[in-house]
Amino acid sequence: MTARRMAAAAVAMALLPGALYAAATASDTPAGEQAEVLRTPAIPAADLDSLLVEGTGQPVEVSKALAQDAEQYSSQADGEPLTAQDAGMQNEFALAATEIELAHPDLFVHARVVVEGDKSEADFLIELTSRPSEDIIATLSKISGNTEVTFGGPALTSDATTAASGAALRALREFDEVTGIGASLNEARSGIEVTFNPRAQISDNELTTIHAAVTKAAREASSLPDLEVELRGVDAEPMTWTNNVVGGRGTYLGGVHDCTTGFTAVRGGQHGFVTARHCYNNVTYRNVGGIIDFVANAVADNGNLIDLQFHRTLSPHNTLPQFQWRAANELRTVTSMANPPDNAIICLNAWTVQYVCAQVVTPERCINGAWPETGVPVTVCRLAQTWQTIDNLGDSGGPWFNGGTAFGIHNGHNSEGSLLTRIGAVEARLSANLMMG
Numbered sequence: 001m002t003a004r005r006m007a008a009a010a011v012a013m014a015l016l017p018g019a020l021y022a023a024a025t026a027s028d029t030p031a032g033e034q035a036e037v038l039r040t041p042a043i044p045a046a047d048l049d050s051l052l053v054e055g056t057g058q059p060v061e062v063s064k065a066l067a068q069d070a071e072q073y074s075s076q077a078d079g080e081p082l083t084a085q086d087a088g089m090q091n092e093f094a095l096a097a098t099e100i101e102l103a104h105p106d107l108f109v110h111a112r113v114v115v116e117g118d119k120s121e122a123d124f125l126i127e128l129t130s131r132p133s134e135d136i137i138a139t140l141s142k143i144s145g146n147t148e149v150t151f152g153g154p155a156l157t158s159d160a161t162t163a164a165s166g167a168a169l170r171a172l173r174e175f176d177e178v179t180g181i182g183a184s185l186n187e188a189r190s191g192i193e194v195t196f197n198p199r200a201q202i203s204d205n206e207l208t209t210i211h212a213a214v215t216k217a218a219r220e221a222s223s224l225p226d227l228e229v230e231l232r233g234v235d236a237e238p239m240t241w242t243n244n245v246v247g248g249r250g251t252y253l254g255g256v257h258d259c260t261t262g263f264t265a266v267r268g269g270q271h272g273f274v275t276a277r278h279c280y281n282n283v284t285y286r287n288v289g290g291i292i293d294f295v296a297n298a299v300a301d302n303g304n305l306i307d308l309q310f311h312r313t314l315s316p317h318n319t320l321p322q323f324q325w326r327a328a329n330e331l332r333t334v335t336s337m338a339n340p341p342d343n344a345i346i347c348l349n350a351w352t353v354q355y356v357c358a359q360v361v362t363p364e365r366c367i368n369g370a371w372p373e374t375g376v377p378v379t380v381c382r383l384a385q386t387w388q389t390i391d392n393l394g395d396s397g398g399p400w401f402n403g404g405t406a407f408g409i410h411n412g413h414n415s416e417g418s419l420l421t422r423i424g425a426v427e428a429r430l431s432a433n434l435m436m437g
């Protein structure tokens with residue numbers, strides 16, 4: 001633990017004397033196993049008042065789609081049998097609960113479908129911070145199931161829970177010893193539970209310090225000075241969001257835009273994308289790390305450089321046979337590929353130009369230039385050129401196309417117009433094949 005963090009230990013111990021326990025000492029238990037035994041005592045359930053609202057609504061009308069969903073859920077290995085009527089009642093309750101949550105954000109805490117093992121004999125349960133008003137009771141009485149309404153516990157509204165949970169997880173980032181996993185209302189709905197995975201052995205004193213920091217952050221964010229927080233170790237990993245890699249999107253180096261992805265491709269069984277070789281190869285996709293990884297540059301052609309490189313898409317992310325042709329949400333599927341003939345009209349979408357078209361004036365040419373960064377003289381071949389100059393810095397690597405046909409990967413421009421690497425070089429010199437749909 002850092003000196004700055006250790007300095008807070010005395011405050012933490014004063015706040016929470018003896019609040020933590022472990023089933024084994026830190027020196028005896030591997031970190032993976034220790035995760036399952038490190039936790040703070042459970043927060044006692046609050047003493048709540050309750051009332052039952054009887055539903056007087058007519059039986060739910062079951063649609064074909066609802067029946068299909070209920071049948072699908074029931075057929076799954078981990079699914080309990082669910083009738084279409086029950087599915088309809090759950091939807092009806094969800095609509096009523098959401099109406100209450102939106103109308104009374106200062107009262108709403110939690111909505112729950114009662115399942116086997118719950119103590120309630122009602123069909124549904126709603127928890128509020130105080131006694132329900134007449135309009136809340138009227139809303140619940142219109143549905144076809146019975147709802148138990150509990151109230152009088154901590155003022156953990158949906159907004160307060162969100163604020164406390166988010167602040168708790170951000171506070172965990174300050175500690176190298178743990179990785180925050182998630183935070184939410186605890187099972188008794190008397191506080192929030194924060195789960196974490198220890199990266200290393202953690203002593204009780206260290207965990208006490210972490211608990212104090214997390215509790216302080218949660219209380220301040222929710223404006224609930226008496227809010228209780230449970231910490232629980234779990235053997236889990238943080239959430240990883242799956243990204244869809246497509247062409248025509250930005251690549252970044254150190255948080256700064258560098259180039260543009262061209263078309264997606266497959267090389268040696270690896271899915272990824274093609275871009276310009278003169279772009280940096282240690283970049284991120286859309287400024288998010290852990291999505292792509294550099295694989296290879298194109299092979300030189302009789303000593304002439306080919307301006308192509310390939311990046312693979314890392315698991316669990318996906319690669320689609322699509323490219324952005326204009327705005328971020330406007331994608332086209334690659335249906336074919338062709339080298340551009342003379343006088344053909346082709347279009348470019350990249351970082352700065354945002355969809356511009358031009359006419360090919362030279363379908364096959366080589367150029368001399370100075371390689372970026374190094375200034376070393378190079379000869380680059382397998383290029384086509386348009387007579388219009390339509391690109392700018394950051395557009396390199398972007399897709400040239402017409403409809404769903406891929407024509408090339410953007411190279412740059414000289415005084416005579418814009419340049420692109422002919423799409424045929426992707427297979428011939430990079431040993432990759434474009435993805436098509």
